[in-house]
Amino acid sequence: MNHILFIAIKHLFGRRKTIFGYITTGIAIGGIFIGVASLIIVLSVMNGFQKDVKERIVDINSHVVVLKYFNEPMKEYKDVMDSIRSFKEIVSMTPFIYSKGLVQFENYADGVIIRGFDLNDSSTAEVLRRHLKFGEVPKNQNEVYIGIDLAEDIRAHTGDLITVATPFGSTETMGSLIPKVSQFTIAGIFDAGMYQYNAELIYIPIEKASEILGLSGSVTGVELMIKDIYKAPELAQKIEKRLGYPFRTNNWIELNGSLFAALALEKKIMFLILLLVVIVAEFNIITTLIMIVMERTTEIGVLKTLGLAQRDILKIYLYQGFIINFIGTVTGLAAGLTACFLLSKYKFIDLPGQVYLLDKLPVDVQFWDVIFVLALTVVVSFVATLYPAMKAASMDAVKAIRYE
Amino acid sequence: MNSIFTVSDLNRDFKVTDKTIRVLNNINLEIEEGKVTLILGPSGAGKSTLLHIIGTLDSPTSGKVLYKGEDIHSLNDKKQAKWRNKNIGFIFQFHYLLNEFLAYENVMLPSLFMNKSFKESAKSARELLGELGLEERTEHKPNELSGGEQQRVAIARALINDPDVILADEPTGNLDSKNTQFVMDFFKKINNEKKKTFIIITHNEELLKYADRNVNMKDGFIVA
Numbered sequence: 001m002n003h004i005l006f007i008a009i010k011h012l013f014g015r016r017k018t019i020f021g022y023i024t025t026g027i028a029i030g031g032i033f034i035g036v037a038s039l040i041i042v043l044s045v046m047n048g049f050q051k052d053v054k055e056r057i058v059d060i061n062s063h064v065v066v067l068k069y070f071n072e073p074m075k076e077y078k079d080v081m082d083s084i085r086s087f088k089e090i091v092s093m094t095p096f097i098y099s100k101g102l103v104q105f106e107n108y109a110d111g112v113i114i115r116g117f118d119l120n121d122s123s124t125a126e127v128l129r130r131h132l133k134f135g136e137v138p139k140n141q142n143e144v145y146i147g148i149d150l151a152e153d154i155r156a157h158t159g160d161l162i163t164v165a166t167p168f169g170s171t172e173t174m175g176s177l178i179p180k181v182s183q184f185t186i187a188g189i190f191d192a193g194m195y196q197y198n199a200e201l202i203y204i205p206i207e208k209a210s211e212i213l214g215l216s217g218s219v220t221g222v223e224l225m226i227k228d229i230y231k232a233p234e235l236a237q238k239i240e241k242r243l244g245y246p247f248r249t250n251n252w253i254e255l256n257g258s259l260f261a262a263l264a265l266e267k268k269i270m271f272l273i274l275l276l277v278v279i280v281a282e283f284n285i286i287t288t289l290i291m292i293v294m295e296r297t298t299e300i301g302v303l304k305t306l307g308l309a310q311r312d313i314l315k316i317y318l319y320q321g322f323i324i325n326f327i328g329t330v331t332g333l334a335a336g337l338t339a340c341f342l343l344s345k346y347k348f349i350d351l352p353g354q355v356y357l358l359d360k361l362p363v364d365v366q367f368w369d370v371i372f373v374l375a376l377t378v379v380v381s382f383v384a385t386l387y388p389a390m391k392a393a394s395m396d397a398v399k400a401i402r403y404e
Numbered sequence: 405m406n407s408i409f410t411v412s413d414l415n416r417d418f419k420v421t422d423k424t425i426r427v428l429n430n431i432n433l434e435i436e437e438g439k440v441t442l443i444l445g446p447s448g449a450g451k452s453t454l455l456h457i458i459g460t461l462d463s464p465t466s467g468k469v470l471y472k473g474e475d476i477h478s479l480n481d482k483k484q485a486k487w488r489n490k491n492i493g494f495i496f497q498f499h500y501l502l503n504e505f506l507a508y509e510n511v512m513l514p515s516l517f518m519n520k521s522f523k524e525s526a527k528s529a530r531e532l533l534g535e536l537g538l539e540e541r542t543e544h545k546p547n548e549l550s551g552g553e554q555q556r557v558a559i560a561r562a563l564i565n566d567p568d569v570i571l572a573d574e575p576t577g578n579l580d581s582k583n584t585q586f587v588m589d590f591f592k593k594i595n596n597e598k599k600k601t602f603i604i605i606t607h608n609e610e611l612l613k614y615a616d617r618n619v620n621m622k623d624g625f626i627v628a
């Protein structure tokens with residue numbers, strides 16, 4: 001062991017003049033502990049949140065959609081599919097319908113988003129099956145698939161007969177809008193893990209959806225699942241180029257851009273707030289070190305007479321600051337990571353889904369976040385330690401050993 | 405005569421509130437190598453200040469101190485620290501031992517500062533404590549020792565690096581006559597055996613018998 005470190009440890013943990021000295025050291029360590037632990041937990045939860053939301057979005061939604069300008073109905077969807085089939089990135093594609101409507105069951109009614117889907121498309125079937133909660137996935141044109149929160153809202157169960165009303169469904173009366181009303185049996189109820197979807201979506205087989213929406217065989221567009229979801233914007237552009245007017249595309253990243261931007265901003269703000277916790281903790285460390293320096297005036301002077309230079313004294317106090325920070329940071333890191341581990345393993349914190357999109361608190365510890373937190377703590381703590389250490393170094397040896 | 409220290413035209417001023425007081429006044433002094441020099445004089449004469457300046461703990465307002473021909477106050481802090489560590493052993497009226505350190509740990513500090521290993525430093529610390537009759541006390545904390553024992557530990561600490569010069573500011577000021585005699589006899593012994601230079605400040609006229617030379621100070625002047 002280095003002799004400077006030897007003295008630093010003795011000074012830090014050695015006999016103090018008052019019990020108050022130990023308390024301040026404890027508070028200083030505790031402050032860093034709390035700062036580092038909460039930074040790691042909060043950042044990881046924000047990451048987890050972002051990741052989970054993303055996963056759920058791409059899980060139930062397609063990655064790229066091909067539409068027509070002004071959302072004109074697409075009759076030629078088969079041609080569209082044929083002309084883009086050669087893109088290797090595409091895993092599957094299927095025509096879809098997207099529209100709005102109203103469902104009613106007994107005395108309850110709710111506005112919904114109607115999704116027309118191809119009963120014969122295997123990848124759609126796979127997604128629907130994955131989220132199945134009650135009943136089964138629709139098998140014929142008279143069956144629908146609804147979200148669990150929607151089912152609850154209208155008090156409907158599987159097997160119930162519900163009414164779906166759609167605008168523009170009827171062309172019988174010129175001038176006035178008469179909604180078209182059709183009846184479906186609820187084949188199954190799904191839980192997509194996201195409140196918005198669970199409360200709004202109703203899946204209707206595409207032929208029937210086209211009919212009740214007055215599209216007479218047309219669809220809204222074609223949706224694609226692709227290999228690398230992060231290449232969606234790129235592929236979308238290529239498709240647009242190939243198809244040309246009047247076709248256009250959209251992709252999941254663009255569609256949810258504002259949500260992701262908000263999440264990223266939230267993470268930054270939380271980071272800054274928690275950084276303040278660390279900075280406040282460093283003020284405790286400054287106070288503690290200054291107290292130690294004051295208590296050790298004589299010792300510092302004596303060490304100088306024995307042959308320590310100012311920079312050696314400086315180092316003694318930098319080490320002490322480092323030790324306090326090290327203990328606080330390492331225990332904070334351990335506690336933060338443990339909390340993250342427990343959170344992800346036992347998922348014991350429930351969220352109100354209506355408010356937070358997700359109903360469980362997700363965690364995703366990211367290596368670089370942890371490194372960043374640690375690096376920042378090291379920098380801030382070094383700056384905080386510098387002042388007391390310089391104060392100690394510049395202490396006058398003669399003043400310390402003077403007596404009259 | 406072979407001077408180890410040459411003090412020339414030394415002045416030291418202190419600022420007290422708004423006026424300046426001259427604590428050392430045109431001091432010129434040669435300290436002979438291998439001799440015991442006693443500095444005597446009433447309290448407030450400037451003895452301690454002179455000793456601090458000779459030991460580079462304090463700096464002169466003007467004038468020079470040469471150690472073997474070298475102007476020690478022109479060295480930077482790091483070099484001065486190294487110089488003190490190697491050449492000077494300080495002993496004060498109070499032992500100034502570090503409370504958290506055991507007796508031998510206190511003694512070995514200057515040796516560690518010289519970058520000697522823990523093992524080697526601890527070994528010579530224990531030996532030196534043995535020479536001072538403290539072999540039973542090496543693992544004790546300073547507050548478990550008597551006043552005389554504490555001062556002997558402090559003496560061991562001053563000597564561990566085998567310095568050429570011992571600067572002692574009233575080293576026996578807190579000791580009874582028995583301990584005083586022990587300390588002074590020990591000083592005289594190593595002065596004889598190892599030809600070490602001693603500068604000792606004292607009030608005690610009885611110590612004059614140990615001195616090769618004495619310097620009297622009053623009001624910042626050397627008077628005889």
Ligand SMILES: Nc1ncnc2c1ncn2[C@@H]1O[C@H](COP(=O)(O)OP(=O)(O)O)[C@@H](O)[C@H]1O
Binds near residue numbers: 446
């Ligand atoms: N840092 C200081 N500031 C102001 N006055 C000082 C300071 N150090 C010493 N003095 C004054 O210098 C004079 C000499 O002090 P000192 O060298 O300790 O005398 P001695 O050791 O002979 O008793 C005293 O009057 C003391 O008050």
Ligand SMILES: [Mg+2]
Binds near residue numbers: 451452453573
């Ligand atoms: Mg004095």
